[in-house]
Amino acid sequence: MTELDAPGDNGARTVAVSVPGLISIDEDTELALASTGKLLLLAVVARGIAEGGLDPGEVVELRDDDRCGGSGLLGVLSGRRWTIGDLAVLTASVSDNTATNALLRRIGLDRVAEGAAGLGFARTRVLDRIREPRLPSHPPAFAVGTAGELARFAAGLDGRREWTRLLLGWMAHNTDRSLVPALLPHEPEDRQPPVSVPPGRVWVANKTGTDVGVRADVGVMVGSGRRIGYAVLANGPAGDEHALVESVRRAGLDIGRLAGLRGLPEDR
Template identity: 60%
Template sequence: MLTAFPPPELPGTLTVAVPGLLEHRVDEPLPLASVGKLLLLTEVARGLTGGALEADEPVDVLDEDYCGGSGLLARLSQRRWTIADLARLTAAVSDNSATNALIRRVGLDRVNKGAEELGLTQTRILDRIREPRLPEHPPTFSVGTARELAALAQQIAGPAPWARVVLGWMAACSDRSMVAAAIPHDPEDDTLRDVPLDRLWVANKTGTDIGMRCDVGVVRGTREVCYAVLSACPPGREFEMVQAMRTIGARIAAFTM
């Protein structure tokens, strides 16, 4: 049964898709910040399971790949990593430099074509990660809708070999500060879990930038619930959006218990 979601007064835009249960402005495109990395991770996983990529293939992180913001690679001395290493860093700590190296290796056109093949028509990566992003660059890293990202989460929760790979990467995500903050779970449990469970388990990917907070995930308990919650607001008002996202997380937790 679909439940309407009237959000409280907020300083920005909130879009919510919990398929079959909760929706609000689900088709409104918003900047995604690092949630757009899910498209990259999905295409990498499809390449690994389809034979186009090898998990242990070494990739040199070039000077042009290094980027500030989230991640660890910019602070580490090693400059050669495997494709699997870079994907894990992208998923677990949203590493911007690892993301750029993977985009360069896989190709932005291939990532977006793969998204189209999975049914995403409004959700795209527009550019590499840039810190800072200048006027001559595309205005944001990625854009998309809650409906399409929740549908992608449902595919990631499915039985396809590539999906199991992505779900495993998402289970190691270190950011549970948004929707997942109100879902009682063990954030260090990165072992794939299948329903039904006697407790709750979360795999997710978040995005954080000035004026943006986004979270897409899979929650498993006595049942499975997939979600996408995207928000955009004026700079300095992000925590108010996060509080609303946590309210949605509490509702998702109730759906899964």
Template identity: 55%
Template sequence: MPDLPGTLAYSIPGWGEHRADEPLPLASVGKLLLLATMARGFNTGDLDPDEPLRLLDEDYASGSGVLLNLSARTWTLSDLARLTAAISDNTATNALLRRVGLDRVATDATTAGLHHTRILDRIREPRLPEHPPMFAIGTARELSAFTELIATNREWGPLLLEWMAGCADRSMIPASIPHDPEDSTVREVPLSATWVANKTGTDVGTRADVGVVRGTRQVCYAVVAQCAPGREFEMVVAMRELGVAVGRLAQDSREKSASGKPAHSSTMRD
């Protein structure tokens, strides 16, 4: 892979990693932490998926999503979670964060083993100097481990995986993986085809994608790119090269080596 105009961090267990412990802005990938809190709450009964939540003026945010342009002001928690997962709706995200609170999301993240990966603030458009510097921050290693937790958890994991399978953005890692982007039914390995569940993040100078790919085996991945404004597409092209590796690994029936060492060690420069 050629030199890149920024930092490309990734963790693909069973294949390789690069700058996997470097905290980077996550953009909307950070919403995965909020979605995990919602899925946990629905599973335990602490949160009611049918609970109506009225949108407040302070919830509305521009950028990704459709609620800003819709007339309805009241949605269920389940509706808002699905909108957050499928189209990364910023207004839905803010409403859910207001409902459950940043502290609860942070506590759940710590319980899941995340120490450097956090939501720092609500979605703000624009983000001003007096606000926290970014929505969310995290590392590729923690995020890949988190996706493995989601994929193996038998309580709240299946619901969150279903939401991720409905993600409409397949422009980064999954762009290089042959799959049906409309298949939101959770599939179990082994599969003759390839199935994808993911969450992406897009902001000026940031592209991020984390997900679960299932074929003859399961592969979890996290890729985070940071670059100067205007160079984002070059980073996306590099991400798609990693997607080729992820897709091949998901269709590789061979077991990992007894040593557990990855099949690839990166020499990427950036």
């Protein structure tokens, strides 16, 4: 028995975990997503490219108000012109806030909302652009949502449709493996979805979110036993981030076991 058998609400801390059909802890609780919400934007872009409505080679010129602190590279680079495909890769790989804002401006919040609804999201939504800092006059968060909706979405990224292959490829380039996969044996630079995975290892494609009081991770994990979609959303008070990281990593151990790993360290 692991900590995942206990309620996900630990005082002011909530850790929601979902693996469809296997784990459901507070999976319908609406929580702040931080950059994990960028998955909705990336999914709409991937579908637009696959369906021919968006040209990945279209150039988007950065505006001064696109630039944003926090995660990413474009805020400190001199280049002003980037393709839609470049912006998507930067958003997925290094969670680039400036690239996200430029891409979101090009696509539009309304189109992201419509596309997300078409993918089955009801309570998971992007509320605003990325802002550093976020003021009381702004929407309360970049994005909010539930672990259940996000895990079901991730489980559907099977690579059989062109847009899911494109999105999985972007997610596989994510450089942040510090949360769910952190304690699991995996190769972070293995970008291609595997035909098979050697025993004792997993393949991961994911998107993380990090903000004050937020640690979140949504993705696809493939092991020798099965292929699963997962979502772990941890919210708590400012200053509690280390505990949130520990909770997400413990959830990662249980998710790894479900994917077929054996002999993992005990959670407690």
